[in-house]
Amino acid sequence: MTPTALVLITLSVVAHAGWNFFSKTRPSLAFFAVSVLASMAALAPLAALDRTLLPAVPAAVWGLVAATGLFQTVYFTGLAGAYRHGELSVVYPVLRALPVLGVTALSLLLGQGAPIAPPALAGIALVALGCLLLPLERFAVPRPRDYAGPALWLALVAAAGTTGYTLIDDAAQRFLRGELPGLGPLRVTAFYVVLQTYSTGLWMALALLAWPAERRRLRALGGRGALAAGLTGLVITGAYALVLAAMAFVSNVGYVAAFRQLSILLGAALGMALLGERPHGPKLLGLAAVTAGLVLVALY
Numbered sequence: 001m002t003p004t005a006l007v008l009i010t011l012s013v014v015a016h017a018g019w020n021f022f023s024k025t026r027p028s029l030a031f032f033a034v035s036v037l038a039s040m041a042a043l044a045p046l047a048a049l050d051r052t053l054l055p056a057v058p059a060a061v062w063g064l065v066a067a068t069g070l071f072q073t074v075y076f077t078g079l080a081g082a083y084r085h086g087e088l089s090v091v092y093p094v095l096r097a098l099p100v101l102g103v104t105a106l107s108l109l110l111g112q113g114a115p116i117a118p119p120a121l122a123g124i125a126l127v128a129l130g131c132l133l134l135p136l137e138r139f140a141v142p143r144p145r146d147y148a149g150p151a152l153w154l155a156l157v158a159a160a161g162t163t164g165y166t167l168i169d170d171a172a173q174r175f176l177r178g179e180l181p182g183l184g185p186l187r188v189t190a191f192y193v194v195l196q197t198y199s200t201g202l203w204m205a206l207a208l209l210a211w212p213a214e215r216r217r218l219r220a221l222g223g224r225g226a227l228a229a230g231l232t233g234l235v236i237t238g239a240y241a242l243v244l245a246a247m248a249f250v251s252n253v254g255y256v257a258a259f260r261q262l263s264i265l266l267g268a269a270l271g272m273a274l275l276g277e278r279p280h281g282p283k284l285l286g287l288a289a290v291t292a293g294l295v296l297v298a299l300y
Contacts, residue, residue, distance in 0.1 A: 033205070264290060
């Protein structure tokens with residue numbers, strides 16, 4: 001990995017863990033709706049530049065764009081609920097880990113991936129073990145009640161949303177690269193990010209209209225809350241842009257995916273250091289297992 005890629009990915013890791021930390025302090029769908037609105041505003045110049053490309057987008061891609069916005073909204077809904085009920089140092093690693101396994105499994109079932117290598121299988125086992133250890137306060141035989149709280153179930157909802165939009169985004173970009181071969185892969189990705197963000201904004205608006213409790217939370221944000229949400233949206237967009245940029249400076253994107261898993265340790269550290277979450281032995285061992293497992297999955 002080149003020094004440039006290392007710097008870009010390090011900044012992305014800090015940004016990703018950071019926006020999740022700030023989201024934990026104001027966990028609501030309304031907060032994320034304002035974040036998406038800020039992302040839409042930041043991408044408006046690119047959207048204006050890309051408007052001439054819209055007629056070339058095939059109908060199948062429009063369907064995928066609509067679907068990814070829905071799955072993004074499911075993700076943000078689960079994320080807000082999980083952070084409302086659970087600890088950052090437990091929820092964040094689960095949110096980062098489970099989609100990797102879900103995407104891998106579904107890709108294989110759909111015939112989109114190569115057979116899983118033995119080191120990757122070991123990584124999957126480590127991730128599963130780590131997720132089982134994270135909620136435990138002491139080393140003992142796990143009990144059903146250790147996993148009965150709403151935080152983990154809502155984290156599963158968020159992970160399902162991430163898995164869904166990841167697979168959809170991959171399929172949509174493959175379609176677009178075939179329809180717009182003259183743009184190049186990075187330009188197609190930038191165009192698709194605009195489509196995805198605006199689709200998510202539409203679905204988030206519909207969710208707020210249908211959810212009175214979130215409309216109340218939107219009003220309760222106030223000026224400072226709205227500013228924090230807006231800045232979070234800009235950081236979310238910036239973190240994703242850093243990842244895209246880093247991919248141009250590595251020989252294997254697996255190195256990018258592997259190095260990004262360090263955000264799990266940083267996010268958990270923020271929760272324990274700044275939010276007073278207790279560093280139980282099983283939690284620390286679970287964090288190590290999840291991180292090591294994801295690195296193995298990314299590299300193999």
